Amino acid sequence: xQPEEEMVGAEALSAELSNEFLSSARVLxxxxxxxxxxxxxxEVSGDKLTFAQFKLLYLVAHTDVLSIGDAAGFLGVTCGAxxxxxxxxxxxxxxxxxxxxxxxxxxxxxxxxxxRKLMDAYLTxxxxxxxxxxxxxxxxxxxxxxxxxxxxxxxxxSDGSDPNATCMQCEIYVRDRCRFGEYGHRNCFxxxxxxxxxxxxxxxxxxxxx
Numbered sequence: 001x002q003p004e005e006e007m008v009g010a011e012a013l014s015a016e017l018s019n020e021f022l023s024s025a026r027v028l029x030x031x032x033x034x035x036x037x038x039x040x041x042x043e044v045s046g047d048k049l050t051f052a053q054f055k056l057l058y059l060v061a062h063t064d065v066l067s068i069g070d071a072a073g074f075l076g077v078t079c080g081a082x083x084x085x086x087x088x089x090x091x092x093x094x095x096x097x098x099x100x101x102x103x104x105x106x107x108x109x110x111x112x113x114x115x116r117k118l119m120d121a122y123l124t125x126x127x128x129x130x131x132x133x134x135x136x137x138x139x140x141x142x143x144x145x146x147x148x149x150x151x152x153x154x155x156x157x158s159d160g161s162d163p164n165a166t167c168m169q170c171e172i173y174v175r176d177r178c179r180f181g182e183y184g185h186r187n188c189f190x191x192x193x194x195x196x197x198x199x200x201x202x203x204x205x206x207x208x209x210x
Contacts, residue, residue: 025152035133036126036129036130036133037051037126037172038051039129040122040125040126040129041054041122043125044118044121044122044125045118045122049094049118052075052077052085053085053088053089053094054122054172055074055075055171055172056071056074056075056082056085056086056089057089057094057095057111057115057118057119058119058171058172059071059074060095060109060110060111061111061116061119062174062190063190066107066108066109067107068082068083068107070189071086071107073168074168074171074189086107086109089115093112093114094111094112094114094115094118095109095110095111095112095115096109096110096111096112097109097110147179150178150179150180150183151179151183153180153183153184154179154180154182154183154184154185155183155184156184157184157186158183158184158185166186166187166188166189167180167181167184167186167187167188167189168189169186170188170190174190178191
């Protein structure tokens with residue numbers, strides 16, 4: 001599209017339409033967060049697990065070795081808060097922890113049998129609730145809408161985006177191919193980790209994260 005055509009398209013988008021779209025997107029995000037994610041977590045864990053704690057369990061399930069900074073960025077909290085969350089989950093036997101002696105800033109965590117069962121129960125319940133909510137829509141419509149949402153999100157973040165920025169925005173919805181990363185020129189944290197972990201020595205010594 002030529003610059004002149006882009007200007008015509010921008011002018012055709014009224015403030016009212018822009019506001020309507022952004023409002024709808026905001027309501028969709030709220031619905032996913034509150035009606036699906038948090039409701040399902042309460043159903044499978046009661047009041048025993050916060051959503052931030054569950055997000056950390058999900059991150060561990062898809063990641064081998066983390067830095068405290070990566071975990072803090074994922075959860076949107078301080079490094080100290082991450083260490084306290086890890087300590088709490090280890091005490092509750094939801095995480096197992098070992099730390100490479102050569103770099104104490106790195107943590108190697110693993111799910112326990114209890115947290116693996118909780119993760120499976122959550123994903124099963126979440127998928128069922130989503131299927132019930134979306135059953136009135138044709139699969140092809142959902143696929144097209146999913147791609148459109150990725151394109152829209154990519155358009156929002158692409159201008160001025162750091163091409164080397166690491167993206168963790170999918171949170172608990174990791175997928176093999178992320179269209180948002182392609183459209184928004186972002187580097188997927190999970191994919192980056194897979195590349196870094198490939199061929200790495202899997203045997204660190206035990207230790208505690210300070």
